[in-house]
Amino acid sequence: MLGNLTNKRGGAASSINLRPLQIEMTPKRPFYAVGDVHGCLDQMQAALSKIDDDIEALEIDDPMLVFLGDYVDRGPKSAQVLDELFHLSLENPDDLICLMGNHERMMLDFLDTPLKAGPRWLRFGGMETLESYSIEGVTHDAGPEQLYEACEELWDALPEGLEPWLRNLPLRWSSGNLHCVHAAFDPALPIRQQSQDVMLWGCDSFLKTARNDGNWVIHGHTVVDKAIWEHSRISLDTGCYFTGELTAAAFTSNTCRIL
Structure with a gap:
């Protein structure tokens, strides 16, 4: 279980925020996704604790943890964030994915x-x-x-x-019909035909056009007031470096739960 990442336990389970889904979510493996950290070490550690508590409270079996990129810049502790994620990746290569932002x-x-x-x-x-x-x-x-x-x-x-770890960070990660990326996928192209530029920097049509192929895209990069999921997109960047709010979400049992 991902609880081994932080060794922090105790406290109440995370609050659950549910809404109806337009397209069924069918991950092959339950997972948690974390928005843009931007050098905010304290908030990242708090998010990891929330995830640990959620795994324990709901007895989630064999979950993955996915960070959506942008670990550095703007916040005060980029070096410490990178160091922690680097070592967590080495210790948990089968359970932790850090995408490039x-x-x-x-x-x-x-x-x-x-x-x-x-x-x-x-x-x-x-x-x-x-x-x-x-x-x-x-x-x-x-x-x-x-x-x-x-x-x-x-x-x-x-x-x-x-x-070299930074250079080899993947640009996307998928489980079933849920696909994690830092910035965007072009809705006019299949998931596997996306360009590096779009995945890292986004494209105008992404936020205007829903996908019509039954896939969900989980992303950061574009700051939103609160995490939102609609029209095949799930946006998790809540501008932690200036709001103090780092958002994590759980994808289990055909639900998206904001922790």
């Missing part, structure tokens, strides 16, 4: 091409990630020398094995 992609691009990718990453939260690795003094308008120096310091600060 566009912010992980931007961080990797910075490591590869700091002059080209650095300015954009810094504007979208990279400065906070650097600070979480104790790399100080980098500004939004950093010049070439400062970008190169910050890149070298970040390479040195990353724990052994973390960078």
